[in-house]
Amino acid sequence: MQKVTMADVAKLANVSKSTVSQYLNKRYEYMSEETRRRIAGAIEQLQYRPNVIARSLKQKSTATIGVIVFNILHMLTTQVLRAIEDMCQQHDFHVIVCNTDDDPEKEKKYIDMLWAKQVDGFIIFPTGKNVDLYKRMIEARLPVVFVDRTVEGIDVDAVLLDNERAVQLGMHYLIEQGYKHIGLVAPPFAPHVIPRTERINAFRYALREANLPIKEEWIITEQVKHISGRLDALLQRNKLPEAIFAINDLTLMEVLTFVKRRQLTIPHDIALISIDDVPFASIYTPSLTTIAQPAFEMGEKATERLFMQMGGEISPQMFRLAPKLIERDSAKKRGDKGE
Known part of the structure; x- marks a missing residue:
């Protein structure tokens, strides 16, 4: 099957390729509703899928972040991930999640893989055992945020519980x-x-x-x-x-x-x-x-700091978020037990 191109979409919608490009990049300022409707219809009719790799090379962004967790079974991890995904959706970013099982070798492989894929930033629940690799990431000015843990000697944004x-x-x-x-x-x-x-x-x-x-x-x-x-x-x-x-x-x-x-x-x-x-x-x-x-707040804060790093130089900070006691029945006042 012949691959559908942007030129095919432009021809069917009776617009220029640059107009289709503006539509795909959500630059609608000088585009009429009728033009947007025609382009959307042409994309749907032709089942056009943009070349993500080509777009990322041109824009110097893959619109993707890598999230590396140490145990995806933890309640904290799943809630933080949900908040990260929600925040990334608002920015039209995708998320790749990797689980290390707190194994530094797996963590290193995942960081290398995501780095090779040119993700725009990392949110990491670090094992703490790949100090040299963390340092290389900082030297390369990769946006990085640690969650739940800090690593001695690594000066990056970190979001933790108090x-x-x-x-x-x-x-x-x-x-x-x-x-x-x-x-x-x-x-x-x-x-x-x-x-x-x-x-x-x-x-x-x-x-x-x-x-x-x-x-x-x-x-x-x-x-x-x-x-x-x-x-x-x-x-x-x-x-x-x-x-x-x-x-x-x-x-x-x-x-x-x-x-x-x-x-x-x-x-x-x-x-x-x-x-x-x-x-x-x-x-x-x-x-x-x-x-x-405050797992959702932790995820939101980590993502917020990551996007701030992507937007320019900022000074790394550590954020300690407040816990909350939820009183129920399992630790109620003791009865008389012979004291």
Whole structure:
């Protein structure tokens, strides 16, 4: 089948090629409604598809951004992605999403691939392990925004939750409700994973500030799939804490799995609070008290900063967005448990 060209569209619509080009680029200032209607009709009749590569070479823009996430299964990730996609639609930009599974080798391959495709900018949930590559991106003046994490020595825009404030909200609430023996569940400690590090450190600080015991056996930093087993071991020794703070949605799911399997009652047997307001939090029985991340705002801010970088030189900034405590039933005031 012979390829349909812009000249074919112009001939059928009885206009010049430059007028068709202006239409495709949405420059309608000096174009009558009748001309726009004819061009649109010709495009539809001929099933014309513009040569995106040729247009990108001419305009020096692919109208595409690359988004690299470390775990697409996280609630935060999916919500941030939705906000990015919405913002890009408003700018007639496309989004390519890549998932690294927090693997620096996969991250490097994806960055190289997207760079070769000449995307106009990157929004990255960084693994933190490709420092030299990040530096080369900055030296090449590629627009880059980090989300959820920062990387030491890399001066780019970054959009994160105020993790210390999030933990403070949760811990103050649990303590106000009368809980004194509080545990935490988290994935393994990793210095380069900023939210994890900040939340674990803030948890310890909150206990010290309240003069509450810090028991290492209650601070479970473990591969997510093994958290339930660690809680089982505590239960068998009658050593469960009164309340558990889950630092994200994936660790929350493991705690709920443990509670269901052991037929425990929340909050009577164990109270529960988590960061990330999961969709089922309000309909779970009992409803789950959570600290919500402003995920959509994070995505919007990251995209806004990226487009600002594309528009010209700006100074990199770090943005810490505020969490919100959503009080429900899973961490309500303790009843009399023999104290």
